[in-house]
Structures are given as structure tokens and as C-alpha cells.
Amino acid sequence: MNNKNNKIKYCKICGNLFKLKPKAYKRLVCYNENCIKELRKERTRQWRQKNKDYFTKKPSWIIEKWNEAKRKWRTENKDYWKQWRKKNKEKYNEYIRNYRNRKRITKS
Numbered sequence: 001m002n003n004k005n006n007k008i009k010y011c012k013i014c015g016n017l018f019k020l021k022p023k024a025y026k027r028l029v030c031y032n033e034n035c036i037k038e039l040r041k042e043r044t045r046q047w048r049q050k051n052k053d054y055f056t057k058k059p060s061w062i063i064e065k066w067n068e069a070k071r072k073w074r075t076e077n078k079d080y081w082k083q084w085r086k087k088n089k090e091k092y093n094e095y096i097r098n099y100r101n102r103k104r105i106t107k108s
């Protein structure tokens with residue numbers, strides 16, 4: 001009974017005994033769907049705990065790179081909006097001029 005291909009283990013989640021399938025000696029939970037789900041959740045949680053830094057802390061050189069990119073984007077966009085406003089102001093002025101001219105013509 002105690003040979004490698006026919007081991008019995010306690011499920012880590014529900015505590016029931018279960019028979020290990022051959023080559024599955026690392027298995028920690030039984031074949032209950034709920035236990036498998038629970039184990040997966042646990043693994044995800046552990047992974048997140050371990051890799052907290054992966055999401056929060058970034059190496060300073062990456063942050064610096066990002067900040068630089070942000071700065072660049074901002075200055076470029078500032079210019080872009082300035083240009084846009086200038087262009088549209090000219091267009092708007094032209095429109096007003098045309099409008100006034102037309103009004104003058106119809107009046108007289």
C-alpha cells in the first residue's frame with residue numbers, strides 16, 4: 001500500500017483522504033472541484049503576496065524613465081495645444097471677419 005504509485009494523502013482543503021494518481025505525488029488537494037478551486041485561489045493569493053513589489057515597487061530607473069516620458073509627452077502636447085489654439089483662433093477670426101463682411105454687404 002505504501003508504494004509510490006498508490007499513495008494516500010489528506011486533502012489540504014477539506015481534510016478527506018484521497019488516492020494519489022501515479023506521478024501526482026505533489027498533489028495537495030483531493031479531486032473535489034471545490035478543493036481544486038480553493039487551492040488555486042490560495043496559490044494566487046500567495047503569488048500576489050510574494051510579488052507585491054511586482055505591482056507596487058518599480059526600480060528607480062524605470063520610474064525615472066516613465067517620468068521623463070511623461071514630461072516629454074506633456075511638453076509636446078503643450079506645444080500641440082498651443083498650435084491648435086493658434087490655428088483655430090485664426091480660423092475663428094477669419095470666420096468672424098467673413099461673417100461681418102457678409103452682413104455689411106447685405107445691409108448696404
Ligand SMILES: [Zn+2]
Pocket residue numbers: 011012013014015016029030031032035
Ligand atoms: Zn478536498
